[in-house]
Amino acid sequence: MKYEEIVHRCFRCGYCKFTGDYSAFNCPSYRKFSFETYSPGGRMWLIHAWLNDEIKNSSRLQEILFSCATCANCVEHCVFTFSEDLVNIFIAAREEMVNKGIIPPEVRDFLKNINISGNPYKEPANERAKWADGTSIQTYDGQDYLFYIGCVGSYDERAKKIARAVGNILIKAGLSIGILGNREQCDGNEVRALGEMGLFQHLAEQNIALFKELGIKKIITLDPHAFNAFKKDYPDLEGKFEIYHYTQILAPLIQSKKIPLKEYKASVTYHDPCYLGRHNEEYDAPRKILEAIPGVDLIEMDQSRENAFCCGGGGGNFFTDILGGGEDSPNRVRVGQALDTGSQIIAVACPQCAKMLDDAIKVEELEDKLEVLDIAEIVTRALG
Amino acid sequence: MSDITLSLAKIVGENYVSSGEEELYFYARDPGLMPAHKPDYVIMPKTAEEVQKIVRLAGKEKIPLVPMGAGMALTGLIIPLKGGIIVDMKRMNKILEVNEKARYVIVEGGTSHGLLKSYLEKNYPRLRHSIPDSPATATIAANVMIHGQGRLTQQYGFNSDMVTGLEVVLPSGEICKIGSCSISPDWFSKGAPLPDLSGLFLGWFGSTGIITKVALKLYPRKRMRDVEIFITDREDLIPDIIYEITHTEMVEDINIFAQPLPMIFKDNHHITIFLTGDTDEELEFKRKMIWDALDGFIKSKDGGFMSVPPVMKPTLLDMPQKSVCRFADVKKGGGFEYSGPIILVEKYPECSRKLMELASKYDLAYSAMARIIGRGHCMMFGFSFTFNRADPDMMERVRKALHEVSEYALSAGGVFWKPTVDEQRMAIERMDPNTRNLMKMIKNNLDPNGIMNPGNWEVN
Numbered sequence: 001m002k003y004e005e006i007v008h009r010c011f012r013c014g015y016c017k018f019t020g021d022y023s024a025f026n027c028p029s030y031r032k033f034s035f036e037t038y039s040p041g042g043r044m045w046l047i048h049a050w051l052n053d054e055i056k057n058s059s060r061l062q063e064i065l066f067s068c069a070t071c072a073n074c075v076e077h078c079v080f081t082f083s084e085d086l087v088n089i090f091i092a093a094r095e096e097m098v099n100k101g102i103i104p105p106e107v108r109d110f111l112k113n114i115n116i117s118g119n120p121y122k123e124p125a126n127e128r129a130k131w132a133d134g135t136s137i138q139t140y141d142g143q144d145y146l147f148y149i150g151c152v153g154s155y156d157e158r159a160k161k162i163a164r165a166v167g168n169i170l171i172k173a174g175l176s177i178g179i180l181g182n183r184e185q186c187d188g189n190e191v192r193a194l195g196e197m198g199l200f201q202h203l204a205e206q207n208i209a210l211f212k213e214l215g216i217k218k219i220i221t222l223d224p225h226a227f228n229a230f231k232k233d234y235p236d237l238e239g240k241f242e243i244y245h246y247t248q249i250l251a252p253l254i255q256s257k258k259i260p261l262k263e264y265k266a267s268v269t270y271h272d273p274c275y276l277g278r279h280n281e282e283y284d285a286p287r288k289i290l291e292a293i294p295g296v297d298l299i300e301m302d303q304s305r306e307n308a309f310c311c312g313g314g315g316g317n318f319f320t321d322i323l324g325g326g327e328d329s330p331n332r333v334r335v336g337q338a339l340d341t342g343s344q345i346i347a348v349a350c351p352q353c354a355k356m357l358d359d360a361i362k363v364e365e366l367e368d369k370l371e372v373l374d375i376a377e378i379v380t381r382a383l384g
Numbered sequence: 385m386s387d388i389t390l391s392l393a394k395i396v397g398e399n400y401v402s403s404g405e406e407e408l409y410f411y412a413r414d415p416g417l418m419p420a421h422k423p424d425y426v427i428m429p430k431t432a433e434e435v436q437k438i439v440r441l442a443g444k445e446k447i448p449l450v451p452m453g454a455g456m457a458l459t460g461l462i463i464p465l466k467g468g469i470i471v472d473m474k475r476m477n478k479i480l481e482v483n484e485k486a487r488y489v490i491v492e493g494g495t496s497h498g499l500l501k502s503y504l505e506k507n508y509p510r511l512r513h514s515i516p517d518s519p520a521t522a523t524i525a526a527n528v529m530i531h532g533q534g535r536l537t538q539q540y541g542f543n544s545d546m547v548t549g550l551e552v553v554l555p556s557g558e559i560c561k562i563g564s565c566s567i568s569p570d571w572f573s574k575g576a577p578l579p580d581l582s583g584l585f586l587g588w589f590g591s592t593g594i595i596t597k598v599a600l601k602l603y604p605r606k607r608m609r610d611v612e613i614f615i616t617d618r619e620d621l622i623p624d625i626i627y628e629i630t631h632t633e634m635v636e637d638i639n640i641f642a643q644p645l646p647m648i649f650k651d652n653h654h655i656t657i658f659l660t661g662d663t664d665e666e667l668e669f670k671r672k673m674i675w676d677a678l679d680g681f682i683k684s685k686d687g688g689f690m691s692v693p694p695v696m697k698p699t700l701l702d703m704p705q706k707s708v709c710r711f712a713d714v715k716k717g718g719g720f721e722y723s724g725p726i727i728l729v730e731k732y733p734e735c736s737r738k739l740m741e742l743a744s745k746y747d748l749a750y751s752a753m754a755r756i757i758g759r760g761h762c763m764m765f766g767f768s769f770t771f772n773r774a775d776p777d778m779m780e781r782v783r784k785a786l787h788e789v790s791e792y793a794l795s796a797g798g799v800f801w802k803p804t805v806d807e808q809r810m811a812i813e814r815m816d817p818n819t820r821n822l823m824k825m826i827k828n829n830l831d832p833n834g835i836m837n838p839g840n841w842e843v844n
Contacts, residue, residue, distance in 0.1 A: 008773040009718035012415050013709040014454060014521035022498025022520045023506070033399075034428050034475055036455075037406045049409050060404045079706045080713050326399070 002092040006082050007048040012041035016074035016086070019307040026303060027074060028310045028330035029067040032323055037064055040074035040086055047093045057097060062104045065093055067322045069330065070193050070315030072278040076306050094195030103195075106320035111196045114203075118185045119151040120319050129181035131160035137167045140178030145170075145244075146216045147177040148230075150223040151186050152318070152351045158358060159351030163222050165376035166246045170220065172383070173259050175249070177220065183210065187226035189275070192233060194316040201237065204229070208239035218242040220249055224276035224350045225314075231280060245276055247285040247349050247375060254292045254379070264382035265295035269343040270375075271334065271357065272308035273350035286349045289375050293382045299341040309334050311356040318352045331360035339370060346372045388445065392427050392469070395437045400428040400475070411452070411462075411470045415712070416721045417771070417783055418460025418804060423450065423470040430475045432551065432559055432596040435493075439594065440557035442469060448838045451590040453494065453526030456518045458721050459804045461530065461589045465839030471594060473523060479503050480597070483570070487511060487602040488548045490571050493525040493595045500524060501703065504602070512536075512605035514543050517705045525595040530802040531587050533764055535658070535703055536603055538630070538637045538756045543600075544586045547574045551597035552585050555831040559596070571599035584826060590837040592830045606660035608667055609636070611700045614655040614678055616687030619733040622653055625687070626729050628677040629657060630760040634670040636660045642736060642752040644743075653736070653752075654690070656700060714749050717772025721782060722753075723789040723807075724766040725798030729756065735765040738792050743769070746781040764801055805839055812843060 017039050019026045030039040037046060046064060049055045074086045097103050098111075113120045119128070129139075131154055140146050147170060153163035170177050188203035211219070219241050221227040231243045253259045268290055276282045283305045290298045303309045312323045312330030323330060335357055338346045348354045357372045373381075392401040403425050412420040424447070429435045442449045448468025455462045464470055473494030480490040482504075491500060497513075498520025504511050514534030516527055527534075528544040540546055549563035549571035562581050563574040574582040585593050616625065622640065629638060636658040644650050657674060661667030681687045692700070699707050712720045727735065736752055743750035746769075753766040767789040769782045790807050793800065794814060800807040812820060824843040830836075834844075 009713055009716060011709055011712040011718050011720075013456070013519040013712075015519060015706060015709070018498060018520060021502045021505070022496070023502035024499075034472075035402060035407055035410075035426065036472070037404075037410050042410055045410055046406055055405050055409050058405060060406050064406060079709050082713075 001051060001096045003085055003089045004051060006085060007044055007051065007089060009080065009082060010041050010044035011080070012045060013079065014039065014041060016040040016078045018077055019303055020077060021307070024303060024309075026307060026309055028069045028071060028312050028323060031333060032326065032328045032330060033067070038067060040078070043068065043090055043093070047089065050093075057100070057102045059104070062097065062102070063322060065090060065097065066104050066107055066194070066320065067317065068315050069274070069310045069312055069317050069323060071274040071310035073310070076278055091193055091195055095197055096195070098195040104320065104322065106322060107194050107316065110316060110319045111191065111194065111199060114186055114191055115199055119155060121151070121155045123155050125185070126182050128154045128184055129179065131163045132167065132179060132181070135164055135167055136171055138178050139181045140214055140216070142215065143178040144176035144218060145178075146211065146214075146219045147179050148187070148219050148221045148226055149179065149184060150221070150226045150351075152355070153222045154184065156351065156355060158355050162351050162354060162374040162376060165374060165380045166222055169250065169259065169376055169379055169383075170246070173250070173253050180210070187229045189225040189229035190316045190319065192229065193314070200233075204234055204237050204239065208234060208237060211239065211241060216241060218244070220244045220246050222246060222351065224273045224280070225352065228275040228279050245282060245285070245349070247276075247289060248282065250376075250379070251285040251288040254289050259379070261293050261379065261382040262384045263295040264293055264378065266345050266378070267297045267299055267343045268345045268347050268378065269299050269301050269338050269341045270304070270347045271301070271311065271338065271353055272305060273348065273353050274308070274310050274314050276349055277308055278306055286347070286375055289379065290347060293378065296378070299343050301337045301341055303337060309337060311353045313352040313356040318356065329360070331356040332364060335360040335364055335366065335370065339366065344369075344371060345378065346370060347375050347378060348372060349375050388447070389425060391441055392425060392438065395434050395441070396427055396429050400430075402426050411472070412464070414455045414458060414460055414462060415719065416458035416460060417719070417779060417786070418463055421463050421465050422467065423464040424467050426470045426472055428472045428475045432476075432553060435471065435553045435594055435596055436557050436559060438469065438471060439553050439555065442835050443555065443557060443833055446833055446835060448835050449594070450837050451594045453523030454496065454519065454521040456522045457526070457530055457802045459802050461802060461840065465805065468835070473525065476596065482508055482511070482602070484508060484511065486570070486572055488571060488599050489513070489602055490549070490597060490599045491524055492597060493523070495524050496520060497522050497524055497527065497704065504605070508602075510605055511602040513600055513602055514540065514546055515703045516543065517708045519709060520704055524600060525598050528586060528598060528600070529589060529595060533755050533757060535637050538635065538758065540601070540603070541758050546601040547582060547586065547598060548572050548601055549574055549597075549599035550582055550585060550595055552593040552595055554593045555833070555836050560593070563599070565599065574599075584830065589840045591840045592827065592836060607662050608660065608664075609701055610659045610667060610671070611692060611697060612657045612659065612671065612674065613690040613692055614657060614687055615652050615690050616655070616681065617652050618686050619653055619736045621681065621686055622655070622732040623730045625655060625678065625681060626756060626760050629655070629674060630756065632673045632677050633759070634659070634673045638756040640732070640752070640754040644750070711751055711768065711770055714770040715772040715775075715778070717770070717774055717778070719773050719779070720768055720770040721786060722766040722768035723786050723793065724764045724801045725793035726757065726762050726764055726801050727793065727796060727798035729760050729763045731796050731798070732763070732765065734796060735767070738789070739767050742767070742785040742788055746785045748778070748781060748785060808841055812841075
């Protein structure tokens with residue numbers, strides 16, 4: 001297994017489980033399951049034991065490994081020099097399980113769907129661009145930027161609204177953007193996170209070839225997960241492009257009033273997506289947008305920025321739901337943290353987070369107190 | 385599910401009990417060098433009432449019970465030597481009350497030091513507690529149970545001396561309050577002016593009951609902290625230097641470290657002196673008092689104050705000091721263990737020489753780390769060796785070195801701190817027979833079925 005030479009080096013001190021100020025346990029799976037085995041240190045010791053044949057691959061070991069949301073809180077807070085590799089180690093262990101073909105059924109189904117249909121929803125590829133119906137967004141044909149949507153934004157009903165909101169604002173701001181339409185396919189970020197490296201490489205190489213064929217140089221992503229894959233993994237496969245999350249494009253335009261906004265009175269708390277925040281250290285662009293909207297009162301949650309608590313959707317859990325269910329599920333915990341701020345709106349910058357938190361609000365029956373809106377949707381309201 | 389698993393699940397819910405191989409593997413060991421031993425079940429109660437039910441079930445079925453905090457003692461105290469049920473206390477992590485004016489806090493038995501530190505900083509910025517340098521996950525109950533030490537130990541003694549009350553589930557299943565809280569709503573004293581019953585539980589490693597609540601003294605938190613390091617290569621002078629520093633009554637904490645690397649540290653003893661103050665003037669006054677106290681050693685060229693680089697200060701001032709854990713990776717192997725006898729400060733030179741001798745004999749990377757307890761009444765001297773978990777030979781050499789430390793510590797008049805079961809045995813053998821009999825009476829009366837952390841303090 002990759003990183004095999006590191007797994008025995010965990011002292012299991014547990015700093016990885018906390019926020020930086022120790023105010024809370026911030027590892028989503030540990031918070032939900034509570035057993036030490038579901039903490040980063042627990043995973044390290046169990047992977048070591050598994051590689052040494054001291055324990056077997058069981059459904060529980062699979063749950064332990066695949067419930068990691070790859071949120072990188074452990075990377076942020078581990079005190080050892082190998083901290084940067086922690087999530088990579090967990091992904092490598094998943095890869096080992098995938099290669100042996102013994103994985104949770106939910107993971108298997110997700111990977112099969114991507115392999116067969118090009119998306120996890122088993123939807124036809126020729127319906128991928130339906131989200132853009134009724135907008136003036138054009139198919140890519142040499143525009144300055146490719147606007148890349150991803151599977152969730154293309155097929156999930158809630159996320160489609162966010163894709164339309166972002167696309168419309170980019171057009172309104174006068175940006176030259178185009179989409180791949182039905183030629184778009186999965187970016188592979190979750191495929192990689194779930195350990196299917198062969199499929200990931202295949203997807204990435206196809207995407208890179210298409211981007212190059214179309215002469216694409218600059219890409220704006222809707223989804224931080226695609227942003228992460230394009231920015232951090234594609235360069236190793238000769239796919240080097242200028243990559244932006246849409247908030248990075250909008251922030252300077254809104255701050256400089258190139259997109260004029262009217263007053264929109266609301267108290268808002270912002271939920272940092274792990275793949276924009278901890279994985280790529282972009283904490284400011286979304287906040288700059290919110291702060292620039294007249295009338296918006298931005299209230300931070302106790303756990304924000306590098307200490308933000310994950311919604312529980314990362315690392316493929318959005319699709320597999322291994323972390324879901326119960327009052328300790330991360331999305332319900334996170335909604336509670338948002339509620340504590342007294343805000344009316346949880347602002348997000350990720351369609352997966354939007355859906356996860358929306359679901360939690362319904363389960364908690366908080367619809368009359370809290371609303372989940374993507375930053376682009378808040379901006380749309382301020383456009384009047 | 386077995387009948388026992390079902391019964392346990394009825395108490396805490398099926399999500400919080402496991403007999404899965406993964407949990408049995410993990411909870412069979414701690415990060416130290418003691419041999420693994422699997423529990424049969426792991427359970428995570430949320431309330432004292434659930435703990436009561438678990439204890440009653442274990443009593444009825446004669447199943448061993450091992451209470452566990454974060455498992456950071458490193459000496460195997462939470463390894464279930466005779467199997468049974470590990471009671472992982474971390475779901476009981478509420479901070480129940482802070483009495484600001486009386487300066488105490490009441491917490492549940494699984495509350496971590498990190499959580500309390502964070503809570504006080506946010507809600508009571510003028511209060512603090514004695515935080516140990518074990519990882520922030522270490523629980524307050526487990527720390528006082530092992531007579532841990534912390535940042536305020538030089539001023540106020542062992543962290544267990546700072547306890548002002550306990551709630552304990554006895555081996556019979558009854559909940560028992562210890563201290564003023566037994567007759568008053570206020571938790572200001574663990575004993576005085578009553579008979580101090582806290583000694584029936586503190587230091588017993590869970591072999592007489594499970595702590596479900598702890599009240600702890602809080603202390604003034606000054607606005608500023610700083611650190612000075614006095615260095616000497618004369619180990620024989622350390623006791624005198626400590627005597628002079630403690631005489632000033634000006635310092636927050638005194639630690640001493642010695643290590644072979646980097647090269648400029650070799651053969652030196654670094655007396656780390658922590659200072660606090662509410663104003664620059666207070667801090668400077670204390671600093672001057674300490675400098676004046678050590679002036680003689682400077683003039684005789686036996687030592688001097690090191691200029692602490694700005695990059696080093698945050699590491700030293702960190703609470704807990706995360707850098708302590710990093711010692712585990714010196715050999716890129718994720719392990720260290722230390723024997724930390726409580727011993728007179730005058731034994732520092734001898735301890736230091738013994739450490740070097742053993743490090744050389746067994747070819748080990750070492751670190752000496754001492755913490756002054758009280759105004760020099762004694763110290764914890766940590767004979768610390770790092771090891772690589774992937775190198776069984778190195779692990780065995782550390783075991784042997786630590787065994788020699790144990791023998792040496794006893795011969796030098798030391799008393800084991802958080803002793804391994806072997807050290808407990810050695811201590812019991814050496815103990816005054818009447819003291820041993822008293823321990824036996826206590827244990828047999830409190831835990832007649834011998835279900836509480838069996839293997840530990842086996843006076844029988």
